[in-house]
Amino acid sequence: MLQTPRTRTRYPNPSSSFSSGRSSPVSEAFSGFSADSDVSSSNTSASSVFDSSCTRHDRLGAWFLGPKAENIGFLKQFLNSVADSTEHARLAYQPDDPKFIGPEMQASSVFQKEMSELDVALKQLVGALSEHSIPFWSPRYNAHMNGDTSLPGLLGYLAAALFNPNNVCTESSPLTSVIERDVGLQLCQMLGYNISDVESSKPWGHIVCGGSVANLESMWAARNMKFYPVSLACAMEPGAPLDFIRDEFMIELCTGETKLFSQASSWELMNLKPETVFDIPERLQNEYAISSGALSTALGPYLIQTCGKDVIENKFNLKPSKYFVGTTKHYSWPKGAAVTGIGSEHIIDVPVDIDARM
Incomplete structure (x- = not known):
């Protein structure tokens, strides 16, 4: 059981630092929340490395558990809040439904045995983690780019896991x-x-499981975008689904010149500006009433995701693709090149100067 706080102190709503003009559901839920200041005297002694009169570390100090678990009282209070909210959500859903796990079940020997085994296993796991894990939370550790987990990230992760979205x-x-x-x-x-709403090419992002997958996905997207024009050229060949626009559809080349798409060379198609490529589906919709669904069906068999890189490169007499990265690259880049079919030996290292510029 997590401890109930003895004293409660108010702290400002962290969402006040955002300038989006509107509060998020999460920040509203946490506004005015209070946390326990239950911190041992050994963790708040005057011998702290940082002068207590210096406020520039105060905000950062609220984001982490701390190398000496200085904010453990806050963490316990937050975890209690997460547990209470989860209980409320489950009780509020169809409140007239009977309980599945009743007192009799909880009192049974089988149930008690399972809980006892869970208790033992959890203590063994936490004990092993405590004894054998790397102290990434300590400022004394600098061997890797790992650090302490932030309290917002940790609590958000645990809270969301209970709802399993x-x-x-x-x-x-x-x-x-x-x-x-x-x-x-x-x-x-x-x-x-x-990120203005009036910006036509508004950026966006989504969650991935880690940096390696993020790098892989960026390479995957770049590969697909680069080969999109030649796939479209295949779909415009005589007898292909989009041959009816082959004598009309114009495209702007990287030189600024406008040319009939079906007459563009392989080099010209492979070197279209990214924004030019991204505009093609919308242009086909506006100029020829080709819906996104119809375009996907027409292009599907010719995309690099379908027929593979080698087929397209051979058809258009293209040399193997190269991918440029800094010499300080993470090891995930060659791995990404291998997964996407580019090949790790086709990674080209670009020197990086003292200011981290390629």
Whole structure:
């Protein structure tokens, strides 16, 4: 059982730092929340490395459990809140339904045995983790790029896990899909992208399981985008589904020249600007009433995802693709090249200067 706090102190709503103009469901739920200040005296001594009068570390200090578990009282209070909210949600759904796990079941020897085994196994796991894990939370550890897990990330992860949403579609995740979209836009804004609603090429982002998969997906998307024009050229060949536009559809080349798409060379098609490629589906919809569904059906057999890279490269007499990365690259880039069919030996290292510029 998690401890109930003895004293409660107010802290400001963290969402006040956002400038989106509207509060999120999550920030509203946490506004005005209070946390326990149950911290041992050994963790708050005057011998702290940071001067207590210095406020520049105060905000950062609220984001982590701390190398000496200084914020353990807050963590316990937050975890109690998560447990209470989860209980309320389950009781509020169809409140007239009978309980499945009743007192008699909980008192049975089989139930008690399972709980006892869970208790033992959990203690063994936590004990082993405590004894054998790397102290990534400590400022003394600098061997890897791992660090302490932030309290917001940890609590959000645990809270969402209790509801088990699946962000594959909104019918399985009506709230977390919205949060995913909002966080993606926040990250885009942080990196300098224009997230204005009037921007036609509005950026977006979505959740992946880690940095390696994010890099793989970026390589996958770049590969598909690069080969899209030649796949479209295949779909425009005589007798192909889109041959009716082969004598009309114009495209702007990377040189700025406008040319009939069906007459563009392989080099010209492979070097179209990304924004030019991205505009093609919308143009086909507006100029020829080709819906996204019809376009997907027509293009499907010719896409690199369907027929493979080698088939397209041989058909258009293309040399093997190359992928440029910095010499300081993460090991996931060659792995991504292998998975996408580009091949790890086709990764080209670009020197990086002292300012981390390629």
